[in-house]
Amino acid sequence: MGKQNCQDSLAHVYFYLDDEIGRLRKARIKRHLKKCPPCMGAFSFESRLKAIVRERVREEPQPEVMDRLRAFLKENESGFGN
Template structure:
């Protein structure tokens, strides 16, 4: 399992569509690799925010994604993530 594969699978993982060995491989990698863990938590928060903002479950506007991404990045840069 290398970083490229982990990053590729992050969305599937977050969708809950990864199962079994694949899932444990990624969890294990995230524990050892902080760059991947960072990007995982970043996407996780992004996805949660998007889900909260679009409760009707329709397509998420790309613009919203961009705005949230910028917001989180800003927050991360300023170090007020609280975790």
């Protein structure tokens, strides 16, 4: 069951961050994140990525830009505190 919740949560990470999912699903994901550090980590990673992109790119970011940023952040992950 836990695994299923993880897959469900991660499948909706972008919709969650974009506020494109219903309140119920959002609440369910939120509840799952509280109990699941790996998912929480993935969500905060993606939301940080989105925040950076939003700051730098005013229009819709190109997929390759997202990929490059993601690779960059992964490489520098240790530099982000904790």
